Amino acid sequence: xxxxxxxxxxxxxxxxxxxxxxxxxxxxxxxxxxxxxxxxxxxxxxxxxxxxxxxxxxxxxxxxxxxxxxxxxxxxxxxxxxxxxxxxxxxxxxxxxxxxxxxxxxxxxxxxxxxxxxxxxxxxxxxxxxxxxxxxxxxxxxxxxxxxxxxxxxxxxxxxxxxxxxxxxxxxxxxxxxxxxxxxxxxxxxxxxxxxxxxxxxxxxxxxxxxxxxxxxxxxxxxxxxxxxxxxxxxxxxxxxxxxxxxxxxxxxxxxxxxxxxxxxxxxxxxxxxxxxxxxxxxxxxxxxxxxxxxxxxxxxxxxxxxxxxxxxxxxxxxxxxxxxxxxxxxxxxxxxxxxxxxx
Numbered sequence: 001x002x003x004x005x006x007x008x009x010x011x012x013x014x015x016x017x018x019x020x021x022x023x024x025x026x027x028x029x030x031x032x033x034x035x036x037x038x039x040x041x042x043x044x045x046x047x048x049x050x051x052x053x054x055x056x057x058x059x060x061x062x063x064x065x066x067x068x069x070x071x072x073x074x075x076x077x078x079x080x081x082x083x084x085x086x087x088x089x090x091x092x093x094x095x096x097x098x099x100x101x102x103x104x105x106x107x108x109x110x111x112x113x114x115x116x117x118x119x120x121x122x123x124x125x126x127x128x129x130x131x132x133x134x135x136x137x138x139x140x141x142x143x144x145x146x147x148x149x150x151x152x153x154x155x156x157x158x159x160x161x162x163x164x165x166x167x168x169x170x171x172x173x174x175x176x177x178x179x180x181x182x183x184x185x186x187x188x189x190x191x192x193x194x195x196x197x198x199x200x201x202x203x204x205x206x207x208x209x210x211x212x213x214x215x216x217x218x219x220x221x222x223x224x225x226x227x228x229x230x231x232x233x234x235x236x237x238x239x240x241x242x243x244x245x246x247x248x249x250x251x252x253x254x255x256x257x258x259x260x261x262x263x264x265x266x267x268x269x270x271x272x273x274x275x276x277x278x279x280x281x282x283x284x285x286x287x288x289x290x291x292x293x294x295x296x297x298x299x300x301x302x303x304x305x306x307x308x309x310x311x312x313x314x315x316x317x318x319x320x321x322x323x324x325x326x327x328x329x330x331x332x333x334x335x336x337x338x339x340x341x342x343x344x
Contacts, residue, residue: 043317046332046339047083047090049074055297056111057334059181060283060324064117070324070332070339071098075111078103078126079160085332085341098122099139099161104129107175109195109231114182116190118214122161123190125180127173134170134178134198136190136212137163166218168192171199177231179207185237185261190214191225193232193244206268207232209242209259226259228268234281234294237261244271245281245294245305254278256294256305272310279303283322288329288344295319295333302333317342 049057056075063069068086073079080099083090103126104110110127113134117123122139139161167190177195185191189211194200196207207229210222225242234245241258246268248254257271279296286292293304293316302319303312318340319333326332329344 042342044341044343046070046085046341047092047095049092049095049338051092052077052338054336055321057320057339058283058322059114060322060332060334060339061116062324062326064120067327068330070326071115072322072334072339073112073115075113076103076105078112080112080115080122080124083339085326085330085339097160099124101126101139101162102129103127104132106132107173109176109178109180110173113178113180113233114192116182116184118184118188118190121214123167123182123214125182125192127178127180132173134173134180134194134200135218136167136170136182136192138165138167138214140164167214167216168212168220168222169218170194173198177207179231179233181233181235183235183237183242185211185242186240188214191235191237191242192222193229193235195231195233196229207246209235209244209264225261225264226267230268234284236284236286236292238286238292243284243286243292245284246271247280248278254281256281256284256310272307274310274312276312282320283334285323285325285331287325293323293331295321295323297321300335302331 052074057072058075059073061071063071069082069084071082078101079097082096101112103112112126114125125136127134174197177197179193179195181193183191192210194207201207206227208227209225211225212222230247230249232244232246240261242261243258245256253273255271259266280298281294282297283295293302295302300320301315302317302323303315306313318335320335322334324332331342333340
């Protein structure tokens with residue numbers, strides 16, 4: 001077994017421990033799962049990220065104003081990086097570092113966990129190295145960055161962007177069920193998914209989907225959009241709805257559903273049970289046809305989700321920890337080794 005294979009197996013064990021995925025009977029779906037798949041011959045390797053540990057490439061998003069540039073987080077390195085996926089024969093020298101943050105990484109799910117951009121300002125969520133607190137902050141000026149091969153410098157005084165101010169401090173974290181993924185609402189607010197083992201969630205009674213004012217103070221009181229969650233890391237704002245896929249514990253099942261951002265009125269128990277064997281949802285993405293797809297850490301696939309009836313559909317390609325869709329419909333996903341693209 002290679003070093004990267006051992007690391008991936010260890011990461012899988014960590015997700016199983018942290019998520020507490022439910023067990024099911026063999027074949028275990030109360031509603032069947034369609035196993036037809038996009039042929040992997042249609043999948044193109046974009047770049048091999050040999051300097052990242054398997055499972056650490058998360059939070060993919062298209063760069064604002066760019067048609068083929070994808071940004072992502074290297075969780076344990078504490079960096080936000082980007083590359084133009086339209087270029088051929090990419091190497092690490094073509095990867096740019098947009099931001100770098102000191103992060104706590106002890107445990108299965110600490111590190112740099114989420115990022116988004118609102119009105120030209122980049123926001124991120126991470127665990128602080130000195131306190132293990134989960135915090136959300138605004139980063140300083142950033143640009144296109146320089147190549148990693150040239151030192152990883154950005155356009156903020158010759159260095160990658162780093163923390164400018166703290167937006168909210170959620171308090172302490174355990175090693176798992178941290179949450180930390182970020183999304184943006186249509187009216188420019190931050191959505192944070194927070195896991196059940198954070199101090200905030202223990203006081204509240206569960207993990208939750210929270211709404212934050214990006215210009216607010218660190219002690220602001222977040223608005224609870226929806227609660228009852230285990231570790232809501234896979235979610236995305238699609239129009240005026242927030243689609244969420246949550247992990248499961250005990251005899252429960254993973255759940256997927258939508259929260260109305262204009263009038264949130266549902267909790268985790270109101271979402272649809274997948275009825276399928278555990279997948280450990282690691283990312284959720286809106287597709288050009290108006291449907292969604294969910295990336296599973298355990299099966300390493302991006303699968304379409306059907307609403308009526310609620311069930312998983314066909315596999316769109318490999319996906320371990322993140323996915324995004326470009327303007328032309330190309331799906332870009334994170335695997336154990338790097339980034340891949342599936343043509344529309």
